[in-house]
Amino acid sequence: MDAEPHSTTDLPPPPTAVGAGGLALFLDVDGTLLEISETPDSVRVSSNLTGLLRRAHDALGGALALVSGRSVEDLDRLFRPLILPAAGLHGLEIRSRVDAPVTGHDLADDLAQEKDRLIAEFIDAPGIVIEDKGPCLALHYRRNPDLKAPLQAAAEEALGRLGGGFQIIAGNMVFELKPAAANKGSAVRAFMATGAFRGRRPVMIGDDVTDEDAFGVVNDMDGLAVCVGGRRPTAARHGLADVGRVHAWLQDICGATPSRSLD
């Protein structure tokens, strides 16, 4: 990981003295556990990171979940062979325990026509990646920021045709068309009502605007909201400067040896 040793944040880091005992931990993936890469498929997860997450999951008595815009299937592929409780597609899918089925909304048909239309419109546009995530459609412009405006306009036209059941989330170099019925905040609430998570103090660590719903929920529950990096404004009251600091904090709270490299 290319964590910058001198990067800082204006928010205080979350305490480590609390230990893992009473916490329920919710972790965004891209930009939080993993450095952002140019395309979602080019990300790789080191065995050191999966080992750290496995130790943290055990130290937390199972109260650790990934909360991501990726699908649960994609998270399982990414972190293989590790299987964790997870919310995918910004809360549309939830697996509350490692041995539970994935539950979710199936609205894929509603988006299929718009996906075809958008692919046709941008097929000759260099650097635009249109990612089909089932009930969500992600429109990436990281490799061609000049096309942000036309891509946003196309997404808003698609939203107009889809009607009120959908929304657009403007993320980090991406627009996502998704059903409005769920978000990362509703996912955290759902986890906190189940099994290993119930009765614990929630901690949400994330970097992007889509994590703000979850920050609001954990603030309401007297938990710790932790914003990674310098994006402001945020509802988070704690900060970690970068992905490397997130790994170090995880090592601290689960008592792992902090000297191992995570590269």
Ligand SMILES: [Mg+2]
């Ligand atoms: Mg993120």
